[in-house]
Amino acid sequence: MNKLIAPSILSSDFMNIESEIRMLEKAGADIIHCDVMDGHFVPNLTFGPPIIKQLKAITSLPLDVHLMISNPEETLDQYIDAGADWLSFHYEAAVHPRQSLEYIKSKGVKAGIVIKPETPIVAVRELIPYCDFILLMSVNPGFGGQSYILRTNDKIKELNELKKTFKREDLIIEVDGGINADNISSLSELGVDAFVAGSAIFHTENPVETIKKMKNLIK
Numbered sequence: 001m002n003k004l005i006a007p008s009i010l011s012s013d014f015m016n017i018e019s020e021i022r023m024l025e026k027a028g029a030d031i032i033h034c035d036v037m038d039g040h041f042v043p044n045l046t047f048g049p050p051i052i053k054q055l056k057a058i059t060s061l062p063l064d065v066h067l068m069i070s071n072p073e074e075t076l077d078q079y080i081d082a083g084a085d086w087l088s089f090h091y092e093a094a095v096h097p098r099q100s101l102e103y104i105k106s107k108g109v110k111a112g113i114v115i116k117p118e119t120p121i122v123a124v125r126e127l128i129p130y131c132d133f134i135l136l137m138s139v140n141p142g143f144g145g146q147s148y149i150l151r152t153n154d155k156i157k158e159l160n161e162l163k164k165t166f167k168r169e170d171l172i173i174e175v176d177g178g179i180n181a182d183n184i185s186s187l188s189e190l191g192v193d194a195f196v197a198g199s200a201i202f203h204t205e206n207p208v209e210t211i212k213k214m215k216n217l218i219k
C-alpha cells in the first residue's frame with residue numbers, strides 16, 4: 001500500500017491558506033488533513049463545511065476531513081457535499097457507526113472511524129468490515145503540538161493483526177498527533193499507512209523540505 005503524508009492545516013497560517021496549500025502541493029503532500037472541531041466534543045473550535053468547500057475549489061489534493069464534533073451523524077451530508085474525499089467521525093460521538101460508515105461509502109467518499117487515545121481497539125473491531133480507514137488518535141483530540149502517546153504503538157500492532165484476521169489488508173491505518181521526522185519511520189515499520197502531521201510540518205523553518213524528508217523516511 002502507498003504510504004501517505006497528510007499535513008494537518010490546523011497548524012497552518014489561515015491568513016494565507018492558499019499559499020499554504022500551494023506549498024503542500026509543491027512539497028508532494030498526498031492528502032490534506034482538515035480538523036473540524038465544534039467547541040463541544042473538544043474544547044477547541046475551527047471551521048466547518050463552507051471552508052471545506054472553499055478548499056476543495058482551490059486544490060485537487062484529496063481532503064481528509066476529521067470530524068471532532070458531537071452528533072457527527074447529523075451533518076455528514078454537509079461535509080460530503082462540501083467535497084470531503086475522506087470523512088471520519090469519532091466512535092465516542094457516534095450512535096449508529098456502522099450505518100454511518102456505509103452511508104459515507106455509498107456517496108463515494110472514503111469512510112473512517114476515529115478513536116481517542118483511551119478508547120481500545122476492541123471497541124471498533126466489529127466495524128472493520130465497513131471502514132476504508134481507521135484513524136488512531138495518538139494525542140488527545142483538540143490541539144496541535146502535543147507529544148505522541150507511546151501506548152499508541154501497541155494499538156497499531158493490534159490493528160495490524162486484525163487486518164489479517166478480517167482479511168482486510170487494504171484497510172488504511174492512519175495515525176494523528178505528535179508525528180514528526182524522528183518517529184515517523186518507526187511508525188511506518190509498525191504498519192501505519194497514513195501520517196497526519198501539523199506542527200512538525202508548519203512550525204519548521206522549511207516545511208517543503210520537512211515534507212520531503214518525511215516522505216523519504218516512509219518509503
Ligand code: DX5
Nearest residue numbers: 008141142144145178198199
Ligand atoms: C488534534 C488534531 C490533529 C493535529 C495534529 O486534535 O486532530 O490533526 O493537527 O497536530 P500535531 O501534528 O501538531 O500533533
Ligand code: ZN
Nearest residue numbers: 035066176196
Ligand atoms: Zn486530526
